[in-house]
Amino acid sequence: MKKIKQIFYLGIKGSNSFLAASLSAGNKVKLSGLASFEEIFRSVEKESSAAGILPLENSLSGSIYEIYDLLTDSKTFITAETEVRINHALMQKERTGLQKIRYCLSHPEVFRQCRRFFSDNPSIETVPVADTASAAKMLKELGPDTACVANPAAAAVNNLRIKKEHLEDNRNNYSRFITVGRKLKQHGNKISLMFNLKHVPGSLYKALSPYARLGLNLTKIESRPIPGRLWEYLFYVDFELNNGKHGFDEIITAMKMLTKNLKVLGRYDKYDKIKNS
Structure with missing residues (x-):
């Protein structure tokens, strides 16, 4: 590669x-x-x-x-x-009381992860921007009634003051x-697939049964509506291979028979928290 x-x-x-x-x-x-x-x-x-x-x-x-x-x-x-x-930190050009903050800039996903803080401070109007670091950069040009939520590293880059860290609803x-x-890897102990199914009873059950039969660890399944096709869905699946490699060819063969439009989204190594801590 x-x-x-x-x-x-x-x-x-x-x-x-x-x-x-x-x-x-x-x-x-x-x-x-x-x-x-x-x-x-x-x-x-x-x-x-x-x-x-x-x-x-x-x-x-x-x-x-x-x-x-x-x-x-x-x-x-x-x-x-x-x-x-993730550590979502509230930052300002100059520290003021929360009651003096009228606007807060950040990415929409950040606001979703900090619902409790903004629910407890309803006077602060959330203003969505492209990303958290851009919010910190923009803040340098705005008035003292505006704050932003970003990674603490953004405060150091932009010479901002951190008012409060860990705004997220859960610190975990x-x-x-x-x-x-551009290239699909040929090795790796984790696989991501996408597929859709015939709109008939039992189709999802049948599509998932090979994972149990082959002893594969299904770590995630997600569905998304197919645009323009009422009540039809795309399914996204993550699973881990036995002993890091066994089962790939078998599950792909089985899924081709049981699904439509099967696509391998990727093959890669599972992230190891202990190894990377």
Whole structure:
């Protein structure tokens, strides 16, 4: 596989995606921020020596469906995963009381993960922006009645003052990031698939039965409506192979017989928290 020379991520330096990219990148790998998830996918499709890192799901707010939708249509594949502990910090140019904050900038996903804080402070109007690091950068040009929520690293980059850390509803807050590239890896102990089913009774049960028969660990199943096709769904599945490798050919053969439009979204190694702690 061609050596990766560049990794694309969402936003600018100081974002959570930048942090994930920094953890995943090796020496001499260029990190490049882009404005949207779609732009990351398109850029990776054009460059064989590039990869993109994207948030796929959060332990509090669940899946980021835009990524699943883009994976479905993309010519890229998942090649790795990593987990990043998230710390949503409220920051200002100058510290003031909470009662003086009228507006707060951040990414919409951040506001979803911090529902309790904003419910307890209803006078603060949430203002969605492209990413958390951009919110911190914008804050430098705004008045004292505006704050933002971002990674603490963004405060250091932009010379901001942290008012409060860990705004998230639960401190056990992790985001799962995936790396995408142009080539499907031939090795790895974790697989991601996408498929749809005939609209008949028992079709989902039959599609999932081979996992039990082969003793495979099904770690996730997600469904998404198919645009323009009423009450039809795409299914996304993650599973782990036996002993790291056994079962791939068997499950793919079985799924081709039981599903429609089967697509392997990626093959990669399961993230090891202990190894990476």
